[in-house]
Amino acid sequence: MKHHGLREEVAHVAKRLIDSGLVTGTSGNVSARTPEGEVLVTPSGIDYEVLEPEDVVLVDIEGTVVEGALEPSSETPMHTGIYRVRAEVGAVVHTHSIYATTLACLGWPIPPVHYMLTTLSGDGQVPLAPYTTYGTEELAGYAGDALGEGCNACLLQNHGTVTVGAHPEEAFARTVVLEEMAEIYYRTRIAGEPVLLSPGQIEEVAAKISGYGQAKPASTDNRG
Numbered sequence: 418m419k420h421h422g423l424r425e426e427v428a429h430v431a432k433r434l435i436d437s438g439l440v441t442g443t444s445g446n447v448s449a450r451t452p453e454g455e456v457l458v459t460p461s462g463i464d465y466e467v468l469e470p471e472d473v474v475l476v477d478i479e480g481t482v483v484e485g486a487l488e489p490s491s492e493t494p495m496h497t498g499i500y501r502v503r504a505e506v507g508a509v510v511h512t513h514s515i516y517a518t519t520l521a522c523l524g525w526p527i528p529p530v531h532y533m534l535t536t537l538s539g540d541g542q543v544p545l546a547p548y549t550t551y552g553t554e555e556l557a558g559y560a561g562d563a564l565g566e567g568c569n570a571c572l573l574q575n576h577g578t579v580t581v582g583a584h585p586e587e588a589f590a591r592t593v594v595l596e597e598m599a600e601i602y603y604r605t606r607i608a609g610e611p612v613l614l615s616p617g618q619i620e621e622v623a624a625k626i627s628g629y630g631q632a633k634p635a636s637t638d639n640r641g
């Protein structure tokens with residue numbers, strides 16, 4: 418079976434989503450783009466605790482199954498849609514993580530409330546894609562529009578989260594940061610009115626981070 422290493426990465430990140438509590442049951446999904454431009458995506462309705470690399474489904478960029486005995490994730494159109502509009506993206510993670518999804522259900526995008534948000538988006542803000550039915554091409558379009566050309570994370574209204582990265586571990590690390598930022602923003606909003614960073618302050622951090630941590634480009638969790 419082709420792409421064994423990448424299949425292992427997808428399955429490993431799916432398990433880490435469960436272990437970290439970011440995903441419960443089968444509500445999240447993970448994908449990675451192969452060197453040939455096809456997509457490996459977690460299957461629908463299987464417990465990630467028992468997910469094996471060979472269970473990961475290979476689909477083409479339109480979402481048609483190329484190889485795999487199981488059905489691909491019902492959110493496959495969103496994954497392939499993001500790959501079609503973001504040529505540099507190598508992995509996508511989707512969750513219903515609690516705090517980020519709470520904000521998504523409140524209709525609150527995340528403003529520049531903490532400097533670590535610059536690892537998710539150059540302007541320190543996490544956008545909110547409008548609601549539409551899960552698993553649709555329309556949702557793929559809304560998510561792609563919200564991510565734009567350079568954003569690494571967005572919220573899906575009344576639904577959940579999307580993060581992207583060069584590879585599955587990077588997209589996972591960004592999901593961890595997104596959930597942490599969402600919890601902080603939620604808690605500050607409950608306690609009062611959060612102090613927001615200015616565009617100049619965000620710019621300074623973005624410049625610093627882009628030249629920082631180069632020994633470990635795969636990780637965003639060791640930054641300050």
Ligand SMILES: [Zn+2]
Nearest residue numbers: 444512551577
């Ligand atoms: Zn979902």
